[in-house]
Every structure is written in structure tokens, then in C-alpha cells.
Amino acid sequence: MAVQDGRRLRIMSGMRPTGRLHLGHLVGALTQWVAFSREYDAFFEIADLHALTTAYEHPEAVGPARDEMVIDWIAAGVDPAQTTIFQQSLVPQISELLVLLSMIVPVSWLQRVPTYKDQIAALGPHVATYGFFGYPLLQLCDIAVFRADTVPVGRDQVSHLEFGREVVRRFNHLYGPTLVEAQPTLSEFPEVPGIDGRKMSKSYNNAIDIADDEAATTKKVRSMITDPQKIHRGDPGRPEICPVFALHHLANAERLPEIERGCKSGALGCVPCKMELADGLNRMLRPVRDRRAEIDPASVAAVVEEGSARARGIAEATVRDVKRALKL
Amino acid sequence: MAVQDGRRLRIMSGMRPTGRLHLGHLVGALTQWVAFSREYDAFFEIADLHALTTAYEHPEAVGPARDEMVIDWIAAGVDPAQTTIFQQSLVPQISELLVLLSMIVPVSWLQRVPTYKDQIAALGPHVATYGFFGYPLLQLCDIAVFRADTVPVGRDQVSHLEFGREVVRRFNHLYGPTLVEAQPTLSEFPEVPGIDGRKMSKSYNNAIDIADDEAATTKKVRSMITDPQKIHRGDPGRPEICPVFALHHLANAERLPEIERGCKSGALGCVPCKMELADGLNRMLRPVRDRRAEIDPASVAAVVEEGSARARGIAEATVRDVKRALKL
Numbered sequence: 001m002a003v004q005d006g007r008r009l010r011i012m013s014g015m016r017p018t019g020r021l022h023l024g025h026l027v028g029a030l031t032q033w034v035a036f037s038r039e040y041d042a043f044f045e046i047a048d049l050h051a052l053t054t055a056y057e058h059p060e061a062v063g064p065a066r067d068e069m070v071i072d073w074i075a076a077g078v079d080p081a082q083t084t085i086f087q088q089s090l091v092p093q094i095s096e097l098l099v100l101l102s103m104i105v106p107v108s109w110l111q112r113v114p115t116y117k118d119q120i121a122a123l124g125p126h127v128a129t130y131g132f133f134g135y136p137l138l139q140l141c142d143i144a145v146f147r148a149d150t151v152p153v154g155r156d157q158v159s160h161l162e163f164g165r166e167v168v169r170r171f172n173h174l175y176g177p178t179l180v181e182a183q184p185t186l187s188e189f190p191e192v193p194g195i196d197g198r199k200m201s202k203s204y205n206n207a208i209d210i211a212d213d214e215a216a217t218t219k220k221v222r223s224m225i226t227d228p229q230k231i232h233r234g235d236p237g238r239p240e241i242c243p244v245f246a247l248h249h250l251a252n253a254e255r256l257p258e259i260e261r262g263c264k265s266g267a268l269g270c271v272p273c274k275m276e277l278a279d280g281l282n283r284m285l286r287p288v289r290d291r292r293a294e295i296d297p298a299s300v301a302a303v304v305e306e307g308s309a310r311a312r313g314i315a316e317a318t319v320r321d322v323k324r325a326l327k328l
Numbered sequence: 329m330a331v332q333d334g335r336r337l338r339i340m341s342g343m344r345p346t347g348r349l350h351l352g353h354l355v356g357a358l359t360q361w362v363a364f365s366r367e368y369d370a371f372f373e374i375a376d377l378h379a380l381t382t383a384y385e386h387p388e389a390v391g392p393a394r395d396e397m398v399i400d401w402i403a404a405g406v407d408p409a410q411t412t413i414f415q416q417s418l419v420p421q422i423s424e425l426l427v428l429l430s431m432i433v434p435v436s437w438l439q440r441v442p443t444y445k446d447q448i449a450a451l452g453p454h455v456a457t458y459g460f461f462g463y464p465l466l467q468l469c470d471i472a473v474f475r476a477d478t479v480p481v482g483r484d485q486v487s488h489l490e491f492g493r494e495v496v497r498r499f500n501h502l503y504g505p506t507l508v509e510a511q512p513t514l515s516e517f518p519e520v521p522g523i524d525g526r527k528m529s530k531s532y533n534n535a536i537d538i539a540d541d542e543a544a545t546t547k548k549v550r551s552m553i554t555d556p557q558k559i560h561r562g563d564p565g566r567p568e569i570c571p572v573f574a575l576h577h578l579a580n581a582e583r584l585p586e587i588e589r590g591c592k593s594g595a596l597g598c599v600p601c602k603m604e605l606a607d608g609l610n611r612m613l614r615p616v617r618d619r620r621a622e623i624d625p626a627s628v629a630a631v632v633e634e635g636s637a638r639a640r641g642i643a644e645a646t647v648r649d650v651k652r653a654l655k656l
Contacts (some may be wrong), residue, residue, distance in 0.1 A: 048656055049427060056431040057502065059654045089656050092420045095427040099377060099466070100417075102459030103384040110458060130438060130465060131430030134458055138427070174385065326387045328376055328417050 002039045004149070011036050011185070012148035014045030014088070017065040021072040022207035023281070024200040026288065027250055028189035030076035032152060042083040043146050043311065044073065046304065049088045049095075050139070053132040054123060067300045072210045075292035080303045088142065090308035093315035097141040098134070100322055104170055105137055113159050140164030145315040147180040152187035175325035179318075192250065195224045197243035211292060214282040221247075221278040226270045233269030244270070244277055251280030330367045332477070339364050339513070340476035342373030342416070345393040349400040350535035351609070352528040354616065355578055356517035358404035360480060370411040371474050371639065372401065374632065377416045377423075378467070381460040382451060395628045400538045403620035408631045416470065418636035421643035425469040426462070428650055432498055433465055441487050468492030473643040475508040480515035503653035507646075520578065523552045525571040536609060538616055545613070546606040549575075554598045561597030572598070572605055579608030 002009040013033060015021075021030070036042050046069065051062045066087065074080060088094060110116065113136050120128050131138075139160050143151055153161050161184050168179045191199050194206025201207065208217055224244050230237035239245035239260050248259055259276070262268025330337040341361060343349075349358070364370050374397065379390045394415065402408060416422060438444065441464050448456050459466075467488050471479055481489050489512050496507045519527050522534025529535065536545055552572050558565035567573035567588050576587050587604070590596025 049431075052428070052431040052654070059503070059656070063655045089428075089651065092424045095423040096420045099423040099426055099459065100380070102462060103377075103380040103457055105458040107456050107458055107461050128435050129431055130433040130435055130462055131427065133435050134430060137458060175387070323417065326380070327391045328387070 002149075008041045009039075009149040010043065010146060011040035011150050011152070012043040012045070012143050012146055012182070013152050014047040014050075014142060015069060016047045016051040017062055017069050018051070018202055019061070019065040020068045020202075020209045020211045021076075022200055022202065022209045023250070023285070024192035024194075024207065025072070026076055026210055026285075027192060029152075029187075030073065030078065032187055032189075033073070034077040036152070037079060037083045040150075043148065044078060044083055044085050045142055046070065046085070046087040047142070050135070053129070053135055053138075054119075054127055056129070056131075057126070066304070067297055068211070070300045070304060071292060071295050071297060074295055074303075075210060075288045077288075077291075080307065084307045084310050085303055086307040086311035087304050090304070091145070091311050091315050093312065093319045094138070094141045094145050096319050097145050097315075097322060098138055100319075100326065101137060101141065101144075101167060101171065102134070104174060105167055109163060109166065110134065110136065113163050115156070115159065136160040136163045137167070140167055143182050144168060144179050145318050146311065147314075147318060148182050149180065150183045150185045153184045154187060154189075158184065171322075171325075178321050178325040190249075193243045193246045195220050195243065197225060197246075208281060210285065210288055213289075214278075217282055217285070218275075218278040221274050221281065222271075224274060226273075230263075230266075230270060233271075234266045236266045237263040237268075237270070239263045244274055247277055247281065251277055251284050330477075336369045337367075337477040338371065338474060339368035339478050339480070340371040340373070340471050340474055340510070341480050342375040342378075342470060343397060344375045344379040345390055345397050346379065346530055347389070347393040348396045348530075348537045348539045349404075350528055350530065350537045351578070351613070352520035352522075352535065353400070354404055354538055354613075355520060357480075357515075358401065358406065360515055360517075361401070362405040364480070365407060365411045368478070371476065372406060372411055372413050373470055374398065374413070374415040375470070378463070381457070381463055381466075382447075382455055384457070384459075385454075394632070395625055396539070398628045398632060399620060399623050399625060402623055402631075403538060403616045405616075405619075408635065412635045412638050413631055414635040414639035415632050418632070419473070419639050419643050421640065421647045422466070422469045422473050424647050425473050425643075425650060426466055428647075428654065429465060429469065429472075429495060429499065430462070432502060433495055437491060437494065438462065438464065441491050443484070443487065464488040464491045465495070468495055471510050472496060472507050473646050474639065475642075475646060476510050477508065478511045478513045481512045482515060482517075486512065499650075499653075506649050506653040518577075521571045521574045523548050523571065525553060525574075538613065539620060541617075542606075542610040545610055546603075549602050549606040549609065550599075552602060554601075558591075558594075558598060561599075562594045564594045565591040565596075565598070567591045572602055575605055575609065579605055579612050583608075 033044060046066050048062050052059060055062060070085060110133055116133065143164060165181050168181045171179050194200035194204055196206040198204050198206060208220055226244050227237045227242050248256060259268065361372060374394050376390050380387060383390060398413060438461055444461060471492060493509050496509045499507050522528035522532055524534040526532050526534060536548055554572050555565045555570050576584060587596065
């Protein structure tokens, strides 16, 4: 257990509700979250306000996506009784803290965060809203309002965390020590390829979802593109360029050397190779899917409500301290 | 009474807590507020979050300033039993609404509001914070969260109101009719000169405060600069350039023609002219000061707490509707 001065350390992470999660989420973030929950007092956020920054034109997708996502979290092993699962928009103190901290955040600091211009270039000028501009500040408020000691950050989020730490230092410098500067826990996962070889992603429509059934998984795997030079059994293949082989890393790690040999020699045809992958993935996902089937979707609302109430209690104390520091 | 469809119309206004108010506030905003309270369901805001936008380096002044300001409001005739006096930072729904609306406000709309660049030029680059940049949006949230039908606006605030109406239209267009587009009630007061002839302002240190006693008022008036060409009784004066004469407009309106004649002819010396002004101002301020003396400063906290609770109830309903429109 991560303990300091007799206190269990707190970790905070979150996901934007975009619906069902896939294999990439499972072997990346979720497996790590389950490990974190054993060590830390863990807070997991349904980042629905963050989802609005880019999805404001179609917010109707955000609500239903919440339940599917939380069911996947729990199925993956995140225990609502041992962690705090909460919804960002149900914790008004996050917004209160944002307005209070906004007064000391120079516009130039936000302009310097590289993701802002990158995302506008990628997504189009319609995302250049006041809310999107303040994305890193909202993210800081998620963390700071719970006084999280650490947050897992991927390489693309390092600039956000640095920004947030700078804001905390400025606040504590101006008004006395009040907020906690969260430390990063660097978390880089190997990229999981989708069935088309590109990074697995909902938006590429190439994902194997946690919630897929076994037949759907098998069908997706059978449709995968392999080495285009390997047409018949007997043709030698190049596993290093084959997405089927890449996924064998996850599902059949102990059989990798044998599969590699069979592919290269031509002895292993693509059809049985895919069948072995489908079986491996289904075997790997079975316990998660079994748990998923047991979760009553109607129970999610109560989980989120309870977690959000706990989150509000802690956030309330932080906002009270911040207001006191500001002499309001 | 301003009524529409059987419903009393709502008006919303506010002041940043900067301490004791002066004659300029009294004959300008406060007299109008008292008149509004007879017509409208009136909401008066202690805009402490707005005060932070420019005072964030010295927030310790904001808290104590609140009580002095509210005592002046009540002394001027604003009736806490007939109106809703509330504190901005005690209504978290204002901040919630800000974060929600921030998602649909293009950065370019805020850049277009002329006061932003003007104020940075006037106050210095340290005010260019994310919060200050969002000032017109916070102002809109003050209004929209109470579904105010109208707001009194001076000429310098017209661009803010226009911005706010544009945001409301955008929200209603994207998600269906939810927020109210407040209509402006144009309110221009004649500028009240201070004892140095410049606009009366706390920051110029030239103000006659509501809370001054009569001796202090007399002393301030006696120190006023008059027409520099009028040195002795008998010298003809130029009332049109004299701040003493300008203040006679407020205190001794019915005696103006006579004072003007006396000044111009030289028959009225500056010392008796000032004495008459001091007497007039003290007479005019007496009922307000008498009420002020009767107000128990300890009662202000309860007034603000009650008003803020009422404000929260109404704001909560608006935020619920906004979240519903966003399908959160």
C-alpha cells in the first residue's frame, strides 16, 4: 500500500465517456487502474464535462455512454466498493474551483500548452471554444479538488500536468500552502493494434470490444488483413508486419516463438493462425465478459451516485480551504 | 409592477465589493435599484468572484468590503425582505453554468469584446488571466442562472450584454429553448464629480462616502477646489467649471439659479457657497445615514446567507434544465 505519514496516498484518473471500451483500454488503462486500487485510495472519473469540449454539438451520446463505460470498468476488475467512481458533472466543486483558479492563470500559460493548437489543427476550428481552451485547467481541477497525490500520465499529457503543477505553485505562493502538487506516475502502454493494423480505436472502427460476444470476436479476427505476400498455406509470412501476430503478443504470449516459426516457414496458414488468435482473445476476455454479464445495468446509477456523493464531500472541503485562503 | 403572463419580471444587477459606497453610487445605481425593487423581482449580487478578476493579488480586501457595501445598500433603501441580496461565490451553480456554457463559446467571441483589450491596456498585463478573459461569460452566467428578464446596463456594458445574448441564442439553437435572453434596461446616470472635480471614485480618493459623518463631509467640501480665478468675495466666478456648483445640482437643485447668479456676480463667496453645499449634502444624506446607524453589522451575514440560499434554489433549477438539455 502506498502510504505516507500514516495516510494512504490518493490517485486520480478518468476517461471521457465514449461508450463501450475495447481491448486497448483493458490491457492499457484498466489493468493499471485495478493495480492502482490495491495500492492507493483511487478516484476514477467519468469525464463528461471533458467530453463536451469536443462533443458539444452532439451531447446526446455522452449520457448513455456513461453506463456502458462504467460496466466495462467494473467488469475489468475496478471495485466500486474499494474505489470512488464518480461523474464529473455531479461534482459542482470542480467547476467552482475552476472559476476561482481561473483568476490566477495567465492566458499565455494556456496558449503555451501544445495540445491546444494541435487539437484545433486536427479537429477543426469549431473546437476553439473558451471551454476547450481551458481544458488543462479543468483537468487540474479534477485532480486538485481531491488533493490527489499522483496521477498516471501518458507522454501526451505531460504538458497538461506540468501546467497544472505550475498553477498549484502559483496559488500556494500567492495565498499560502493550500493545494497539493500531484506527482506524475508515468504510464506508457504498448500500443494495441486494431484489426486493420492501425492503433485500436473506436473512431477507426477497428476495435475488439470488451462487450463483444465470442462469435463477434472470432468474426472480427477472421476478417483481419495479414501479410499480403502470404496467400496460400506454405507461403512464408512476415510476422513483424502482421497485425494478427501483434495481437498474439497479448493473447498467446507463451506460444509466440512457435507461431513465429510456423508463419515464417509457411507451415502455419493464416486461417488456423487467426483461429488460434480468436480463441486466445476469447479465453483472455472470458472472465471480464463473464463479470460483465453479471452486472445489472440498473445498478450503475447507484454506484455513480454514491461515488459522486463521496467525491463531493472531499471536494467541498478543498473548495472551503481555497475560499478561506482567498479570504472570501 | 412589471408583470408578464401573470409572472412578475425579474431584474438582476450587482456590484463588486470594494468597500464603502459614495454619493455617486447613491444617486446612480442605488436609487435606481430601489425603484426597480418596487417593479421587479430584484436580485442584487455581491460580485466577489468578479472582484477577484482584477484584485486576485490582494483578495483580503474583498471579504470585509462585502459587509460595508451591503450596509450601504440597505441604508439606501434596498429592502432585503423584498429583494434577493446574495453573494456570487455562495452560488456554486454560477460556476457550474460557466463551465457548461464555456463549451459553446468561441474564443473569438471573447476576443471581440472591446473591454478586454481596453482593460489590459489600462490595468497592465497581469490582469490577462483566463478568468478575466472570461469576464463577460461569468457576467452572463450571473444573469442566465436566475433567468433574469432584464438587466440595467450602462453604455460601457452594452458589448457584454450583447455577447451574453449571443451565447444564449447559440445554446437555445443547439439544444432547444432553455435559457432566457435578458433585455437591456439602459441606465445612464449623470456623472457625479468628486471633490477634485474628476469623476467621483474610491480610487481617486475624492469621494463623499455614504458612511461619512456630517463633520467629515463638511471638511471634504471645504477642501474643494473652486474656480481658480475667484479668489476674494466679489470676484466673479464661473460656475460651469466649478465642482462645488456641479454638486449643488444634487443637493440644492431648487436653489441653483440663485447660486449661479451669486457666483457669477461675485456676491456669493466660495466659503458660504461651500457651507451651503455641505449643509445640502448632509441634509440629503441624513435619512440614509440614519438608517445606516440603525443597521446591526452582525445582521448582514444572515441577510446574505438567506438571500444566497434563495438564489441557490433558483439557480439549481436552471442548471438542472441546462444539464437536461445537454442530456448529461
